[in-house]
Amino acid sequence: MSAQPSRAHARSVHAYVAAAAPVDGRAGTGVVFVDAQGRVLRRVGRTLPGVTTRELAAFRGILYALWNSRRLGSPWVVVHSDDPGVVDRINGAREVEPPLVGPYLEVRALLHAYRGARVTAGETPWGREAAAIAEAARERDTSDDIEDLPLWGGQQAAELSSA
Secondary structure (H helix, E strand, O other), X not given: OOOOOOOOXXXXXXXXXXXXXXXXXXXXXXXXXXXXXXXXXXEEEEEEEOOOOHHHHHHHHXXXXXXXXXXXXXXXXXXXXXXXXXXXXXOOOOOOOHHXXXXXXXXXXXXXXXXXXXXXXXXXXXXXXXXXXXXXXXXXXXXXXOOOOHHHHHHHHHHHHHO
């Protein structure tokens, strides 16, 4: 891709997140991680079994992006989402409905793990790539999902993820 991400900081990671709406009891999420110089660091697609709404899939994708941006070693992150409604909820411009309060609180907590973090909405070339990855992930028959993140699974999942 030739488009450069906006520069939040020279050591920032940009995570382009897309969600695929649920079909047959599972959704998908795709994330493209890009450094501040525009180099793709990683492309990830995950199946989300049991996710009932696209909004929940978007929250889970953003959580995955925040968690893994930190693991890439960046103290600054900009998450670009394809879901403006979810971004509005995260940024306080829209009310958070009860089924989304848990993921919302997890996102807000992870945002505080960075020296600088923000979540934006908009269509980008990497966002379109993330959308294609999300669709492909949803269609895969796989147990490789993102439910094992420590914030979702408690202590047992934290022990598994560090093994």
